Each structure stands twice: as structure tokens, then as C-alpha cells.
Amino acid sequence: MIDFEFEFQYSQESTPTLRKVSGNIPAGRCVVLCGGSGCGKSTLLRCLNGLIPQFYEGELTGFCRLDGHGTADLSIGEIGELAASVFQDPRSQFFTVNSSNEVAFGLENHGLPQEKIRNRVDEAFRTFHLEHLKNRNVYELSSGERQLISILSAWAMDTDIFLLDEPTANLDFAATQQLKNILLKLKKQGKTLLLSEHRLYYLADIADEYWIMANGEIKHKYTAEKAKSLLPLQLHTLCLRTLDLEKITVSERPPQPENMPQALSVSNLRYKYGRKNRAILSDVNFSVCEHEIVGLVGANGCGKTTLGKLIAGLYRSTGGEISLFGKAQKPKQLQKQVLFIMQEAEFQFFTNSVLHELQYGHKITDEFEKKTETLLKSMDMWECRDRHPFSLSGGQMQRLTLMMAYLSDKPIIILDEPTAGQDAESLKRCAELIREMGKEKTVLIITHDLELIADACDRCIGLSGGHSDTEFFIRSQQDLQAVRRYIERFHPTKVSPPKQYNERFHPATKLLYWLVLTIVISTSDNHLVYAAYAALMLLTAADGRLTAALIGSASFGALWAANVLLPDTLFSFMLVLFPRIIAVGISMMTLIGRNEASRTLAALRNMHLPERFIMIVAVIFRFFPVLSGDMKLLRQSIRTRGAFVTLWQKLRALPSYIEILTVPMALRVIRIAETLSASAETRGIDLKRRKSNFLSLRFSAWDILFFVVLTASVVAGLIL
Known part of the structure; x- marks a missing residue:
């Protein structure tokens, strides 16, 4: 109760x-x-x-x-x-x-x-x-x-x-x-x-x-x-x-003029992803007329967002053709004409206020200022115009990205889930703005929101199994219910359980190596560093990371051979720097890769270290795996907005480019850290009780063997 x-x-x-x-x-x-x-x-x-x-x-x-x-x-x-x-x-x-x-x-x-x-x-x-x-x-x-x-x-x-x-x-x-x-x-x-x-x-x-x-x-x-x-x-x-x-009823809208010219055509588009070359899209075909608003619907993971990024030139297809206004386009050409608005709104803000975000990249005239003011008021955002974009609610952020799309000079707009977290009134405002957008641009909406489809879309294209397999013209309630039935037939895919790794080493063994490595790389004794590096390659191979061990060993061996055969200052410098950098990277991977982050935290708790220290380490481990993915999204956002496209533009305004790369990431980390801390509080992180461990950790013969190898390596390095 x-x-x-x-x-x-x-x-x-x-x-x-x-x-x-x-x-x-x-x-x-x-x-x-x-x-x-x-x-x-x-x-x-x-x-x-x-x-x-x-x-x-x-x-x-x-x-x-x-x-x-x-x-x-x-x-x-x-x-x-x-x-x-x-x-x-x-x-x-x-x-x-x-x-x-x-x-x-x-x-x-x-x-x-x-x-x-x-x-x-x-x-x-x-x-x-x-x-x-x-x-x-x-x-x-x-x-x-x-x-x-x-x-x-x-x-x-x-x-x-x-x-x-x-x-x-x-x-x-x-x-x-x-x-x-x-x-x-x-x-x-x-x-x-x-x-x-x-x-x-x-x-x-x-x-x-x-x-x-x-x-x-x-x-x-x-x-x-x-x-x-x-x-x-x-x-x-x-x-x-x-x-x-x-x-749900379909909003009244003027009929589409017949024989409208094509704005976008996708022919036999294919895309494979990852080291296993997994097919995400295979044989996608459809076209969109100028000023048409088309919804992309389908199951989660069917490739809707991937397709949107291909059309925006953010990914390179593995086959097929994308044409704009009758001409086949390459990714660089697509980036100049297509704007992709991501679902992750916070990656798309480069300035310190809502108003400046809308003005970014535009020539500021009296007419543009009046247009911006009208737009902000129509979206109930006028009172927020001087606020930092990261201080907005999730729904307000989504509306801001939609306004950015409306003001864009690009003729084709792709919106990825633009109404996530919107209430009824905000949804209506968003749909009305998209309809206005359609008067000047061609709009593609990735969505599963039937209310948005009813209010904004002229047509829907269905994606299933990597194919564009059906289309729906949205003219009546019956058409909308057909879209609903299409969406309802999909069920979440149950994937096979992930491969279980037999973790041979106790995390404390890896922490001991990390401590030894920190001391060793701070010295000028290269032979000692090489000995510690050799021990790491053995640990990495024994831990089941054979590829990393082989690449690390082969790279060091090639550098060593090059320095012996062709003595050079550069090779000598690389032999000093390379093993130190690679050793830090690989040893971190052994501490937090796979399921090791949880095992490492359990080991720290078993050592009876202060909970506050363990919490700090946990937060670092929590953010480390997602940084590369977040940075990738941020770079895509920069490209699709037309900022710093060429290397010369980046070098000419390097401080601004670095600011755009770092500030949104830092603010995002702060924003997530607040929610993360709140969540941890509700689940008892601050309770004055002795914490327990879900994972069971035991030392094995492998730990003893590695301790012997590490000791022998350090002694050998000191002798040499």
C-alpha cells in the first residue's frame, strides 16, 4: 500500500x-x-x-x-x-x-x-x-x-x-x-x-x-x-x-500531387557489418517523391537506423545504389544533402544555448531571427531559449533536434524516433512541424509510433529480414490498422546465449601484474619493461586472448628485428614507447574485458577496500566500454550537420573542433553519472552494511604459475 x-x-x-x-x-x-x-x-x-x-x-x-x-x-x-x-x-x-x-x-x-x-x-x-x-x-x-x-x-x-x-x-x-x-x-x-x-x-x-x-x-x-x-x-x-x-484516426491532409519527381531512390541496397560480415540489409528497394513524408517501420534490429545512416552517407554500403533527384550519390555527396537526426539527442548539440543551437551554421538575418522566434513559440520552447541544451528534459531535447531539422538547408531529412518521450500535446506539435517541413523538404521517419504515423506520414515502408517487403498508403483508419498489424507480427528475437569463457586467472593476479607494470614502465630500464611485456603476452595467451597475444608479440618482434637490421633513431624510440603503451592497453583489457570488470570489482571487495573507492572504480569501468561507441555517434552527428567536414576545416579551427568533441561527451557523462548515482542509491549502494558478492573467486594453479613467470621475468630483466 x-x-x-x-x-x-x-x-x-x-x-x-x-x-x-x-x-x-x-x-x-x-x-x-x-x-x-x-x-x-x-x-x-x-x-x-x-x-x-x-x-x-x-x-x-x-x-x-x-x-x-x-x-x-x-x-x-x-x-x-x-x-x-x-x-x-x-x-x-x-x-x-x-x-x-x-x-x-x-x-x-x-x-x-x-x-x-x-x-x-x-x-x-x-x-x-x-x-x-x-x-x-x-x-x-x-x-x-x-x-x-x-x-x-x-x-x-x-x-x-x-x-x-x-x-x-x-x-x-x-x-x-x-x-x-x-x-x-x-x-x-x-x-x-x-x-x-x-x-x-x-x-x-x-x-x-x-x-x-x-x-x-x-x-x-x-x-x-x-x-x-x-x-x-x-x-x-x-x-x-x-x-x-x-x-486512432488519420489526420486530414491535402492529397499528394500526381507525377511528383523522385527525391530519393534506393536500389538493391546491401550492407554487411562486423568481423563476421553479418548481413544487416540485403536487397532494399524503394523510392520517395519530393515533399513526401514516409515512415520506416519494422521490428527492432531489422536495420531501419542502419538504412537511414546509409542514405545520409554516414555508412558506406556493400552493394546497391542510392540516388538523389535522379543522380547516383557517393557517401560524401549524400552527407551534403541529407540530414540525419539521431534518437540520441544529446550527441547533436554543439553550443551553449537553445537559441545558439538553432542559429548554428546559419546566416543570422532579421527574417531568420523572426522565423526562429515563431518556431520556438510554436514548440513551447521560447522560455527555454537561453538554457543550455543539456539542461533540457529528454522530450525538450527531441523537440530541439526537430527544430534544427526544420531550419536545415538540406532537402532531405531523416528522423530517428523523433517522438520518444513526448506527451500528447508535444506529439501534436511535432507532427505539425513535420508536416510543415514536408512543404519544403522530403522527410523519412524511422518510427513505431502509430499516433505520429496517423498525424504526419503519407506512406509507410516496411522492413523485414533485411528487405523492404511492403508499403502502406496512409489515407484512412483501415490503412493505419494495416500498419499496426504489420508491426504487431514481429516478436523480439531470442539470440543464443553468449559464449562462456573459462577465466583462468584470479583478478587479484591481474591487479598484481598491473601494480608491477605501473612501477616498471615508470623506470628507464627497457630490459625490465621487455621482461614485463613478455610476461603479459603469456598471461594474455593463457587467458584465451590468443589474437591479442599474437598481434602484440608479432608487432614487438617486427620492431625488434627492424631495429637490429636497420638501426635507426625512430625504431629505437618505438622500442621504448611501444611496449609501454601496448602493455597498458592489453592489461586494462584483461581487467575489464568480457566479464572481467565484475570479477575485478568482486576481488576489490574481497580485499575489504573502502566501498567509496570501489564505487569510483565501478563508475570508471562502467563508462570505459561505451566511450568508443559514443564517440562514433558524436562524429556522425558532426558530419551530418556539415561541421568540420574536411581535415583542413578541423585543423583551421582545431580548438573549436576539440571543444565540440569533448564538451558534449563530458556533459553526457555528468548527466548519466547523476542518474547512475540515483539508481545506485535506490538499490542500497550507501547502506551501512557489509556488502556481499554474487561472484565466487578462487585462486588456481594458473595464478601460481603466472606468479612464478612474472617473478622470473622481473629478475631476468634486472639481471640483463
Whole structure:
């Protein structure tokens, strides 16, 4: 049961965010908090889980009781034993890299015995038939799969109350259906559910009540039956999206003129990816007319985003042809004429204010300033014009990228999930802007949002199995339902469990080597460095990383031979520098690669090091694996916006280029770190208890053997 009454004002705000909101939710019931963005839904959830005022500061008055327990004197972690929290973006709340370790994370913080943790983790995956997600790298999972892991992490805590903040904001249709099935199971288990949501259709069989919030107050409390009876106009007035996909109507729009010239043509397009040369797209064919707005629909992972990036010239195809306005184009030519707006909005901001972001790359005239002002007001963003883009909410960021696309001089725009996290009013504004965009440009929308398709798209193209296999003209409600049936037929793909590696070395052995290496490379004794390098190659090979060991050994051997046969200052310098750099890189890989990050953290905990130190190391390990992928997205954003295209442009304005590369990454890290810390707090990271370990670590003969080899190598290096 949940019983509460709150008033709250953030410390940096001049007006209250919550104004005497109160409610009572009996055990086993499901209540949905809904309403426009900024109405106070997320803030209310933060008050319930203790993040307010202990993490997010401000003035809070009132009370909260969870299952009869008052929360005023409880820490965030203690409240987490009563109510489990699930956040909007699972990628920002994961504390580990391995899915099983992530589910175990909260249980470790609460100090449960190892055997009980293992049983609970196994039970979580088994109960929800998600065994195929065990021991997976969370950054190789889809958004939907990551959200499922976050819910399993909450379920493993064995609480009776679940607080979920927009859990479907980043999910496609199939993943939303999977989430719905899990929520139904939770309700059957008697769990109390409180969700903040914009997307409501999937909750029809789950929700008991809908609480509509506006201006920090709960304005209405509707039963499920009453909510389902609301007319479209009433839903729009309350800023609610549809509760029934069958009732979505197609917006009236002028008919497309006949015989419009083609803006885009894709012929026999193919794309293979990765070292295994896996086919993502094979034989994609379609065309788009000038000023046409076309939706790209299909299952998660079918290649929609890849296709969009190929058309934008951000990827190079392995076959086929892309033509614009009747002429075949190469990637560099495509980049000049196509703008790709990513789903990850924060990678696309280069300036320090909303207004400057819209002005970036444009000649500022009185007419442009007037156009920008009108645009900001139409998208309800005028009051935000001087704010830094990274201070905006997720929905506001999405609207800002949409405005950037509208102002772009490029004739073809590709939008990747432009309405993620948008409320009903914002969705309407976005659809209207896209329709306006279509008067001057050709627009391709990657989406699974039927409401957006109904309001904006002239046609939809379906992708399945790497092919463009069907198309739908959106002229009536029947056409829209045909698109819905097409999307509904896809189900999340269950991949085979990942290869399990037999980790031969205890992490403490690798940490010992890291300590020795740090000392050795700081000396000027090259023979000592070479000896330590040789020991590392043996460790790497014995650890199952044969390719890395062979490349490292062969590269060093080639340098050595070149220096002997052709003595040269450059080769001598490389022999000093190369083994030091490679040794640091490979030894880091052995510490955090595969599942080693979790094992290394477990080893540090077994050494009884301070938890605060272990937390810092965990955060470093958490960010390291995703940096290369994030940097890749940032470089793609720079290219598609036409900034610093050539090497000369980068060199001529090197400080600005470095700033664009580093500042968004730094701000993104800060933004994620805040959410990560909040998530860790709700799962007991700060509880004053002795932590336990999910993983079991044991020394083996391999560790003894390596210790002998390392000692012999160091002694040999000192003698030589």
C-alpha cells in the first residue's frame, strides 16, 4: 500500500513543483500517473523513493507511508527495501556491464548471502522466461531488453511496491508488449504498481486508475472504465495520448500531387557489418517523391537506423545504389544533402544555448531571427531559449533536434524516433512541424509510433529480414490498422546465449601484474619493461586472448628485428614507447574485458577496500566500454550537420573542433553519472552494511604459475 501527501519545491526553482498532492493506493493495485511534460510526475516518484530530498535538494513537506512504514527517517537504500524503482533510460542506470551481475547488484548491497543471491538471480530470469538474457553484455542488448533487465533487478529486491518512471519511453512496439506481459505477471503476484507514463495503450489490461496531473497537482482520478470512455477531444484537453490504438484516426491532409519527381531512390541496397560480415540489409528497394513524408517501420534490429545512416552517407554500403533527384550519390555527396537526426539527442548539440543551437551554421538575418522566434513559440520552447541544451528534459531535447531539422538547408531529412518521450500535446506539435517541413523538404521517419504515423506520414515502408517487403498508403483508419498489424507480427528475437569463457586467472593476479607494470614502465630500464611485456603476452595467451597475444608479440618482434637490421633513431624510440603503451592497453583489457570488470570489482571487495573507492572504480569501468561507441555517434552527428567536414576545416579551427568533441561527451557523462548515482542509491549502494558478492573467486594453479613467470621475468630483466 502507498499513502502520501506532499508539497515540494526544488532549491533552484522559484515556484513549487508539487502543490499538496495526496493519494492512497491499496496493495495489489496499479495506478498510472499521466499528464503533460513537466507536470510533476517524475518529481512525485522521487518523493516516494526518497531521492527527494536526500539526493535532489529542495523543501519537502508532508508524509509518505509504504506498506505501513513511514519513510521520513529512512535512508534511500532503506526505502529501496520497501519500493523498487525503475528509471526511464536503463542505459543510464546500469552499474555493471553484465546482465546477471546487474540483477544481483542490489542484493549485494543489502548483504545477502551469496547462495541466496544466486538463487534469486536465477529465479528472476526463470520466472519471466528470460533465461536467454543471462550473462549478456548489457550494451549489446536492445533498449527493450535493457529495460527488462532493469525490471528484473527491481523484482529481485523482493519488494511489494514498484515505482516506474516512463518505462516505455525508449521502447519499440514489440518490446512494449514484452514489458506489458511482465507487468501483468507482477500484478498477478500481488505487487503494487505506480507508473509515470505518456504512452498509455499498453496499460489497458493492467491499470486500475489513471491519475491526471497538471501544474504540480493531481487534477483528476479516473477509474480504468472512466478513462477508457473519454473522447479524443477530452484526452487532448487532458494532454493524454490514446488509450486504444484501434481508435486512432488519420489526420486530414491535402492529397499528394500526381507525377511528383523522385527525391530519393534506393536500389538493391546491401550492407554487411562486423568481423563476421553479418548481413544487416540485403536487397532494399524503394523510392520517395519530393515533399513526401514516409515512415520506416519494422521490428527492432531489422536495420531501419542502419538504412537511414546509409542514405545520409554516414555508412558506406556493400552493394546497391542510392540516388538523389535522379543522380547516383557517393557517401560524401549524400552527407551534403541529407540530414540525419539521431534518437540520441544529446550527441547533436554543439553550443551553449537553445537559441545558439538553432542559429548554428546559419546566416543570422532579421527574417531568420523572426522565423526562429515563431518556431520556438510554436514548440513551447521560447522560455527555454537561453538554457543550455543539456539542461533540457529528454522530450525538450527531441523537440530541439526537430527544430534544427526544420531550419536545415538540406532537402532531405531523416528522423530517428523523433517522438520518444513526448506527451500528447508535444506529439501534436511535432507532427505539425513535420508536416510543415514536408512543404519544403522530403522527410523519412524511422518510427513505431502509430499516433505520429496517423498525424504526419503519407506512406509507410516496411522492413523485414533485411528487405523492404511492403508499403502502406496512409489515407484512412483501415490503412493505419494495416500498419499496426504489420508491426504487431514481429516478436523480439531470442539470440543464443553468449559464449562462456573459462577465466583462468584470479583478478587479484591481474591487479598484481598491473601494480608491477605501473612501477616498471615508470623506470628507464627497457630490459625490465621487455621482461614485463613478455610476461603479459603469456598471461594474455593463457587467458584465451590468443589474437591479442599474437598481434602484440608479432608487432614487438617486427620492431625488434627492424631495429637490429636497420638501426635507426625512430625504431629505437618505438622500442621504448611501444611496449609501454601496448602493455597498458592489453592489461586494462584483461581487467575489464568480457566479464572481467565484475570479477575485478568482486576481488576489490574481497580485499575489504573502502566501498567509496570501489564505487569510483565501478563508475570508471562502467563508462570505459561505451566511450568508443559514443564517440562514433558524436562524429556522425558532426558530419551530418556539415561541421568540420574536411581535415583542413578541423585543423583551421582545431580548438573549436576539440571543444565540440569533448564538451558534449563530458556533459553526457555528468548527466548519466547523476542518474547512475540515483539508481545506485535506490538499490542500497550507501547502506551501512557489509556488502556481499554474487561472484565466487578462487585462486588456481594458473595464478601460481603466472606468479612464478612474472617473478622470473622481473629478475631476468634486472639481471640483463
